[in-house]
Amino acid sequence: MSQTPPRLTLTGISKRYPSVVANDGVSLSVAPGEIHAILGENGAGKSTLMKIIYGAVKADAGEIRWNGQPVTIANPAQARKLGIGMVFQHFSLFETLTVVENIALALDAPFDPAALALRVREVSERYGLPLDPHRLVHSLSVGERQRVEIVRCLLQDPKLLILDEPTSVLTPQAVQKLFDTLRRLASEGVSIVYISHKLHEIQTLCDSATILRGGKVTGEAIPRDETPASLARMMIGRELPVCEAPPYSGPSRPVLEIRQLSQRSDDPFGTSLTDVSLTVNAGEIVGIAGISGNGQAELLAALSGEAPSGKTTVWLDGEAIGHLHPGRRRARGLAFVPEERLGRGAVPSQSLAHNALLTGHRHGGMRRFGLVSYARARQFAQDCIARFDVRCGGPLAAARSLSGGNLQKFIVGREIMLSPKAMIVAQPTWGVDVGAAAFLRQTLLDLSRSGVAILVISEELEELFEISDRIAVLAQGRLSAAVPKAEADAESVGLQMAGLFNAEASHASA
Amino acid sequence: MMDSMIPVLAGTLAAATPLIFAGLGELVAERSGVINLGVEGMILIGAIAGFAAAAETGLGPAAGLPAGALAGMGAALVFAVFALSLAANQAACGLALTIFGIGLSAFIGQHYVSYSLPGLKPLSIPLLSDIPVIGPVLFHQDAVVYLSLAAFALVAWVLAKTRLGLLLKAVGESPEAAHAIGYPVLAIRYGAVLFGGAMAGLGGAYLSTVYTPLWVQNMSAGRGWIAVALVVFAAWKPGRLLLGAYLFGAVTILQFHAQGLGIALPVQLLAALPYLATIVVLVLISRDRRLLQLNLPASLGKPYLP
Numbered sequence: 018m019s020q021t022p023p024r025l026t027l028t029g030i031s032k033r034y035p036s037v038v039a040n041d042g043v044s045l046s047v048a049p050g051e052i053h054a055i056l057g058e059n060g061a062g063k064s065t066l067m068k069i070i071y072g073a074v075k076a077d078a079g080e081i082r083w084n085g086q087p088v089t090i091a092n093p094a095q096a097r098k099l100g101i102g103m104v105f106q107h108f109s110l111f112e113t114l115t116v117v118e119n120i121a122l123a124l125d126a127p128f129d130p131a132a133l134a135l136r137v138r139e140v141s142e143r144y145g146l147p148l149d150p151h152r153l154v155h156s157l158s159v160g161e162r163q164r165v166e167i168v169r170c171l172l173q174d175p176k177l178l179i180l181d182e183p184t185s186v187l188t189p190q191a192v193q194k195l196f197d198t199l200r201r202l203a204s205e206g207v208s209i210v211y212i213s214h215k216l217h218e219i220q221t222l223c224d225s226a227t228i229l230r231g232g233k234v235t236g237e238a239i240p241r242d243e244t245p246a247s248l249a250r251m252m253i254g255r256e257l258p259v260c261e262a263p264p265y266s267g268p269s270r271p272v273l274e275i276r277q278l279s280q281r282s283d284d285p286f287g288t289s290l291t292d293v294s295l296t297v298n299a300g301e302i303v304g305i306a307g308i309s310g311n312g313q314a315e316l317l318a319a320l321s322g323e324a325p326s327g328k329t330t331v332w333l334d335g336e337a338i339g340h341l342h343p344g345r346r347r348a349r350g351l352a353f354v355p356e357e358r359l360g361r362g363a364v365p366s367q368s369l370a371h372n373a374l375l376t377g378h379r380h381g382g383m384r385r386f387g388l389v390s391y392a393r394a395r396q397f398a399q400d401c402i403a404r405f406d407v408r409c410g411g412p413l414a415a416a417r418s419l420s421g422g423n424l425q426k427f428i429v430g431r432e433i434m435l436s437p438k439a440m441i442v443a444q445p446t447w448g449v450d451v452g453a454a455a456f457l458r459q460t461l462l463d464l465s466r467s468g469v470a471i472l473v474i475s476e477e478l479e480e481l482f483e484i485s486d487r488i489a490v491l492a493q494g495r496l497s498a499a500v501p502k503a504e505a506d507a508e509s510v511g512l513q514m515a516g517l518f519n520a521e522a523s524h525a526s527a
Numbered sequence: 528m529m530d531s532m533i534p535v536l537a538g539t540l541a542a543a544t545p546l547i548f549a550g551l552g553e554l555v556a557e558r559s560g561v562i563n564l565g566v567e568g569m570i571l572i573g574a575i576a577g578f579a580a581a582a583e584t585g586l587g588p589a590a591g592l593p594a595g596a597l598a599g600m601g602a603a604l605v606f607a608v609f610a611l612s613l614a615a616n617q618a619a620c621g622l623a624l625t626i627f628g629i630g631l632s633a634f635i636g637q638h639y640v641s642y643s644l645p646g647l648k649p650l651s652i653p654l655l656s657d658i659p660v661i662g663p664v665l666f667h668q669d670a671v672v673y674l675s676l677a678a679f680a681l682v683a684w685v686l687a688k689t690r691l692g693l694l695l696k697a698v699g700e701s702p703e704a705a706h707a708i709g710y711p712v713l714a715i716r717y718g719a720v721l722f723g724g725a726m727a728g729l730g731g732a733y734l735s736t737v738y739t740p741l742w743v744q745n746m747s748a749g750r751g752w753i754a755v756a757l758v759v760f761a762a763w764k765p766g767r768l769l770l771g772a773y774l775f776g777a778v779t780i781l782q783f784h785a786q787g788l789g790i791a792l793p794v795q796l797l798a799a800l801p802y803l804a805t806i807v808v809l810v811l812i813s814r815d816r817r818l819l820q821l822n823l824p825a826s827l828g829k830p831y832l833p
Contacts (some may be wrong), residue, residue, distance in 0.1 A: 094709035130689035
């Protein structure tokens with residue numbers, strides 16, 4: 018080791034924010050050509066640590082060594098000059114510019130789009146990341162956008178590549194391709210820092226791992242020598258919780274039906290829905306897989322009533338409700354948990370009691386003589402907090418003071434307490450810690466077994482396979498037929514997510 | 528018939544010139560994500576500064592035009608400090624600047640009421656100006672008209688072909704992403720706003736020292752607002768902006784001729800015609816909402832502090 022110093026060494030990195038310690042004495046070291054995992058839950062401090070390495074955030078204390086030399090990285094431009102490239106979780110691309118224009122803006126080279134387009138093509142093909150340099154970014158799929166980010170980094174000839182949760186938006190096939198590319202880069206001597214909370218990915222890809230919890234390093238490991246359980250213990254401090262899905266024995270009848278729904282999107286960057294049909298029966302959970310941007314937002318808006326469609330396109334318990342507005346649909350027993358918790362599921366600045374009123378004023382028993390009873394709203398919120406284990410400062414706490422997981426428990430709980438006939442949930446565990454995610458999944462399973470029809474739209478395939486009875490795929494505004502979970506596998510679902518419906522048909526007939 | 532059209536067409540170019548300057552400046556500022564509603568104020572500040580400089584030095588437009596541009600830039604700097612560094616509401620700051628500009632120019636202009644300047648002689652380009660019809664229309668104009676066309680060509684080229692143009696568009700779409708890849712968002716926006724101010728000031732100075740070389744209070748007569756509207760209806764594209772400006776110029780000249788011919792319409796109505804015609808035509812050609820949405824700088828009007 019004395020001849021080749023580690024490419025990157027962090028010693029005692031600390032970063033404090035007013036309300037939270039994001040990093041507390043974090044140390045790690047990455048060798049040339051090593052793929053190093055940073056494993057941790059949401060809020061463990063992974064992203065802050067990476068921003069410190071990339072110069073976007075300044076550490077309060079600690080030392081960074083680059084090839085053995087102490088350095089201070091003041092800004093991203095300096096990080097790039099050292100040879101550090103970063104692929105962001107939320108892409109830093111400009112939608113109205115072309116691929117090559119986006120890349121040109123990040124390079125220091127003289128501005129020559131024509132010559133750059135040739136290099137983009139060459140590099141993207143060499144690493145198995147095919148890209149058309151002249152497409153506008155807003156017309157690209159999420160996976161293609163990620164390629165743009167990676168190619169942009171590669172053109173800067175990086176010595177260290179940081180990827181922040183790169184697979185959260187990819188199909189299983191695209192993940193395999195990405196891993197091939199990363200392995201190839203590592204074999205050429207590029208160090209890779211791979212941030213994730215997905216244990217199996219880290220076990221297949223990474224040479225070593227640093228595990229963070231609550232801003233501190235709680236373990237260092239060779240992932241291949243560990244089991245998912247032992248990694249999970251280091252990551253969350255206990256065993257990974259498992260959900261139980263008992264069989265449903267009650268009467269089965271269609272509750273929520275979508276019939277040949279086609280709807281043009283008003284948003285020029287949106288996706289139009291084409292001939293979407295689906296039935297959700299009492300007592301089952303139907304999962305809709307797919308990468309967001311393939312019509313999810315439009316389908317949710319059509320179902321919730323934010324974008325009403327033709328009368329006979331949506332049916333609830335035998336009644337056509339496609340033309341009704343959200344309030345009328347809720348009054349008929351359709352509950353809805355949107356993807357954005359703050360701003361759509363709850364009003365950030367208002368108390369939980371007031372947020373309970375938002376949807377609970379109809380069935381929640383919060384009205385007396387036609388007027389709102391705040392005492393009853395408080396009681397409702399209190400009951401919800403107790404029943405769904407919401408950790409907060411009580412019914413008068415503002416919604417935005419809750420963590421993502423606890424607010425989601427409150428919102429889901431609020432809807433369940435209104436005894437819906439059908440419930441639509443978008444990204445139920447997005448940005449939620451592992452413990453709360455397991456609780457939420459179990460809650461949804463229990464609710465469905467009580468006879469409620471549940472539709473879950475999620476980007477997390479594993480989650481859908483865990484809780485759904487049947488799975489359909491939404492791609493380019495079209496919905497595949499829902500197949501029982503036992504007949505679906507991650508590979509065929511992944512192909513459908515990429516929009517290859519025919520491949521699925523031939524797969525089924527084979 | 529053709530002969531009577533020549534003065535109309537020739538006048539159109541000059542009448543459109545202040546709008547071209549102010550519109551191009553606002554277009555650049557809006558591309559970077561900053562909407563400056565102070566264009567009318569900056570034109571007036573440029574107009575009075577240019578007039579005063581021309582009158583006091585005796586150098587005419589040669590002193591007036593640079594002075595107007597500088598004064599417009601100074602006014603834009605005040606706007607930028609509030610709207611960019613202090614992240615105040617851009618619409619409110621712009622309106623305040625317009626009101627301030629109207630008042631300040633009227634106050635300073637008290638000394639110059641009914642004072643007139645020599646103006647600027649048209650420049651005939653040899654040979655080209657002898658071409659029938661096109662010659663007198665295009666090649667027998669004052670130097671500033673040529674300058675406005677050069678400014679148009681420069682802005683169009685920078686926006687379409689250079690890294691700076693891409694960067695402006697990038698900052699206007701997502702200042703967060705531009706910051707993340709390491710660009711100084713505020714500095715770029717300052718540059719765009721100051722350019723906008725200089726161009727508006729130049730347009731104002733052209734009005735007061737060349738186009739009608741005498742001081743009249745509130746002489747911009749709403750051209751700043753038309754410039755702001757032109758930028759939006761032109762979908763932030765310089766070519767469409769140029770067309771809109773010439774349309775305004777043509778109707779302005781035509782209604783003068785109509786007044787001269789004694790058409791039995793109230794003068795006020797005729798004077799309002801250029802504004803009305805420009806807006807109606809622009810609304811009609813920009814009915815495609817998708818076109819506007821695709822070109823709209825996504826961060827327009829939203830303050831950004833890194």
